[in-house]
Amino acid sequence: MAGMFIDVRVDASIAKDAEIAKKLEEVCPVDIFEATDGGVALVEKNLDECTLCDLCLEAAPKGKIEVVKLYER
Amino acid sequence: MRFYEYESKALFARHGLPLGEHRVATSADEARAAATAIGGPVVMKSQVLSGGRMKAGAVKFADTADEAASLFQPIMDAVVSGQTGRSVLVESKSPVAQEYFLSVTWDGRRKQPVLLFSDMGGIDIEEVAETHPEHLSRTHFSTLLPITPRIAKEAVGAVGVTGGALNRITPIATELMRLFLEYDLTLAEINPLARLEDGRFVVLDGHVDMEAEARGRHKKLLAELGVQEEETRQARPPTDFEIRGRQVNEADHRGVAGNVVEFDGDLGLVIGAGGGSLTLFDAVRKHGGKPANYCEIGGNPSVGKACELTKLILGKPGVEKIAVMMNVVSNTRVDIVARGVIKGCIESGKDPKDVIAIFRIPGAWEDEGFKILAKHGVDYCDRSVSMYEAAGRAVAKMG
Numbered sequence: 001m002a003g004m005f006i007d008v009r010v011d012a013s014i015a016k017d018a019e020i021a022k023k024l025e026e027v028c029p030v031d032i033f034e035a036t037d038g039g040v041a042l043v044e045k046n047l048d049e050c051t052l053c054d055l056c057l058e059a060a061p062k063g064k065i066e067v068v069k070l071y072e073r
Numbered sequence: 074m075r076f077y078e079y080e081s082k083a084l085f086a087r088h089g090l091p092l093g094e095h096r097v098a099t100s101a102d103e104a105r106a107a108a109t110a111i112g113g114p115v116v117m118k119s120q121v122l123s124g125g126r127m128k129a130g131a132v133k134f135a136d137t138a139d140e141a142a143s144l145f146q147p148i149m150d151a152v153v154s155g156q157t158g159r160s161v162l163v164e165s166k167s168p169v170a171q172e173y174f175l176s177v178t179w180d181g182r183r184k185q186p187v188l189l190f191s192d193m194g195g196i197d198i199e200e201v202a203e204t205h206p207e208h209l210s211r212t213h214f215s216t217l218l219p220i221t222p223r224i225a226k227e228a229v230g231a232v233g234v235t236g237g238a239l240n241r242i243t244p245i246a247t248e249l250m251r252l253f254l255e256y257d258l259t260l261a262e263i264n265p266l267a268r269l270e271d272g273r274f275v276v277l278d279g280h281v282d283m284e285a286e287a288r289g290r291h292k293k294l295l296a297e298l299g300v301q302e303e304e305t306r307q308a309r310p311p312t313d314f315e316i317r318g319r320q321v322n323e324a325d326h327r328g329v330a331g332n333v334v335e336f337d338g339d340l341g342l343v344i345g346a347g348g349g350s351l352t353l354f355d356a357v358r359k360h361g362g363k364p365a366n367y368c369e370i371g372g373n374p375s376v377g378k379a380c381e382l383t384k385l386i387l388g389k390p391g392v393e394k395i396a397v398m399m400n401v402v403s404n405t406r407v408d409i410v411a412r413g414v415i416k417g418c419i420e421s422g423k424d425p426k427d428v429i430a431i432f433r434i435p436g437a438w439e440d441e442g443f444k445i446l447a448k449h450g451v452d453y454c455d456r457s458v459s460m461y462e463a464a465g466r467a468v469a470k471m472g
Contacts, residue, residue, distance in 0.1 A: 004419070005376075005412045005445060030375075048376045048412055052441070069441075071448040 003047030005071055008032055008056070011064040015039050020060055027055040074285050074306035075122045079162050080298045081279040084256065088248040090263075093275050095164035101145040107163035108141035114166040115141055119148045119158030123308055124280075129153040134166060155309060167275060172265035173234075174198050174209075175246055177253040185213045188250055190228045190242075194265035208232050216254060222247045241274045242266065256294065257287030314389055318368065321381045328374030328405065330382040338363025340430065340471055341386035341395035343379070343414060345370035349400035349460060356464035357396070362471060365392045373405045379413020380420065387421040387428065394430040396467035401456055407434045407442030415449050426450035430470040433463035 014020050016039035024033035024040055030049035033056065034041045056065050076084070079097050086092055096107035097120070108115045119131035126132045131151035135141035141163060149158045172194035180187040191209045193201045202209050210231035214224050225246035229239055245266065253261040260282040267277045288295065305311065311319070318333025329345075340362050344353045350369045357364050366386055370379070386395055397414050399405070411432065418425040432446055435456035446453040454463060 004416055048416065049409075051406075051409070069444075071445045 002068075002070065003044070003050075005069070006047050006050040007068040007070055008042055008047060008050070009066040009068065010040050010042070010060075011066075014060055014064045023059045024056055024065075027059045029053060029055070032056070074283050074288065074300075074304075075308065076281040076283065076298070076300075076306070077120045077122065077159065078118060078279060079120055079160070080300070081281040082162075082276065083298055084252065084281060084294075085263075085276055085279055088252050090245055090248055091273065091275050093165045093167060093277070095162055098145060098161045098163050101142040104145040104161055104163055105138045105142035108135060108138040111163065111165045115163050116166045117141060117144055117148055118162045118164070118278075119151055119153065120160045120162055121153045121156045121158050122306060123154040123156055126151075126153050131158065167267070168270040169265075169267045169277075170270045171238075171268045172277075173242065173268070174201070174264045175242075175249055175266050176260065176262040176264065177249050177258070178260045178262075180211075180213060183213055186216065186250070186253060188212045188214060188225065188228045188246060190232060190246065192232050192234055194267075198264070214250060220247060220250045220254070225250065237272070238268060241268075245274065245276075256281075256291060257284045258282060259284050314366070314385070317385055318366075318382070321378065321385055324381070325375055325378045328370070328372040328378055330368060330370045330374050330378050332367065332369045333382075333385070334367040335389075336364045336366055337391070338365045339391050339393045340467060341365045341389065341392040342368060343370060343383060343386065343395055343397040343410075344368060344399060346400035346402050346405065346434075347371075349398070352400070353396075353398045353460055353464055356461045357468060359461075360465045360468040362464070362468035365389055370399070370410070371402075371405055373409060374413065376409055376413040376416060379410050380417040383414045383417025384421050387417065387423060394428050394467070394470060396430045396464065397432045397434065398460060398463050398467070399434040399436075400460065402434060402436035404437070405434075406437050407439040408445060409438070409442075410434055411442040411445045411451075415445065415451070426452070430467040431463050433458060433460065 021035035021040040025035040030046050032043055032046045034043055082092055094111050098104035098107050114136045117133050117135060119126055129151050131148055131153050133144045133148055135144050145161055148161050174191040174194035176189040177186055189211055191201050193208045210228045212228035222243050226243045229242045249261050258281055262280040263276050265277050267275050312335045314335040315333050322331045342364050344350045354364055354367050415425045418428050429451045432451050432453040443453060
């Protein structure tokens with residue numbers, strides 16, 4: 001599941017962490033993350049709105065979130 | 074936004090400009106009552122937001138109250154530039170000795186308001202300017218310094234008006250200038266201002282346009298005049314394309330993709346930034362291009378908003394390519410707009426490199442934006458290419 005320009009990858013080790021999910025939902029300015037009962041869900045339609053602000057990278061343990069610029073590949 | 078004549082006159086009345094006795098009628102009975110109250114012959118004018126009423130049969134004269142009643146419906150039914158009247162203005166008809174033209178508008182080049190005056194009123198002022206330039210004066214004035222009668226007197230006197238007429242017209246012109254600034258108008262026009270046979274001066278017809286962005290500052294006035302918030306008051310009703318443009322803008326609070334106006338050309342325009350829209354639109358035309366639309370993007374529209382605007386423009390019949398051009402941007406991100414327009418092209422089933430004639434948006438996050446454009450093979454340029462030149466490149470591709 002990726003956007004046309006941006007993909008966001010959440011490491012399996014934090015994907016079900018409710019606290020991190022809540023944090024990610026809170027910090028993302030364009031609502032890419034949603035905190036669900038099962039942990040973090042990505043909102044596909046918002047992926048390309050990513051502003052590359054890196055707030056999600058700071059909200060999660062280092063290296064557990066990856067923002068991929070598909071146009072650089 | 075345009076005012077109806079009766080609203081313009083209501084505004085003029087607040088500033089003490091001389092008006093003939095008039096009433097607004099919304100039925101034949103009201104027209105009869107108005108003519109009876111005024112007494113004597115009356116002129117009846119359809120209230121539409123467009124000129125050309127006389128030619129369209131939307132202005133008629135009645136000698137009696139019964140005649141006024143019988144003329145009401147034909148005047149309401151008369152079509153003027155695609156519009157029919159919302160009401161009929163019934164006004165006393167007075168014998169006119171001479172007609173004058175008075176107008177205040179903006180001079181975009183001088184960046185100042187200008188008072189235009191002519192002693193040849195009642196006819197098309199462009200015609201006067203062309204055939205009798207000595208009968209038209211142009212007097213610029215400051216928006217900061219006080220408005221004084223001296224400015225108006227110079228303007229009126231410049232075409233040779235002297236004596237009593239000069240003294241009577243001067244305060245009218247002075248008030249028109251004050252009114253223009255006080256209400257954030259883009260046009261305040263009296264045509265004609267009549268000198269009656271008995272020597273009185275009367276405003277026979279008036280036209281007022283207010284800057285649309287100033288509506289919020291004049292809510293009280295607009296409410297008093299009965300102008301509803303949802304009334305756009307443009308010279309013609311919005312087209313479906315324009316309505317959908319407004320919907321695109323309203324659907325997402327992020328940034329602006331507004332003022333979408335439809336034209337009949339083949340080059341779609343995604344343009345904006347600090348006056349860039351007007352400059353770029355003019356540049357396209359100067360190069361012989363035919364814009365399919367006008368619009369104003371800025372304030373960092375979301376990818377989704379830029380995408381939807383692009384889809385709207387590309388979906389317009391006859392549009393072959395789009396030009397995406399802005400002034401140098403600071404609060405709009407180049408990469409976000411680039412993503413939006415490319416996505417719009419792809420979702421429209423078109424290859425961005427084929428349909429984007431030029432992408433010229435320099436500024437914030439341009440390096441990131443240029444990577445995206447390069448990846449999709451889109452022709453782009455930075456600020457070393459002027460807006461004028463970029464418009465020329467786009468037009469050249471329309472071959």
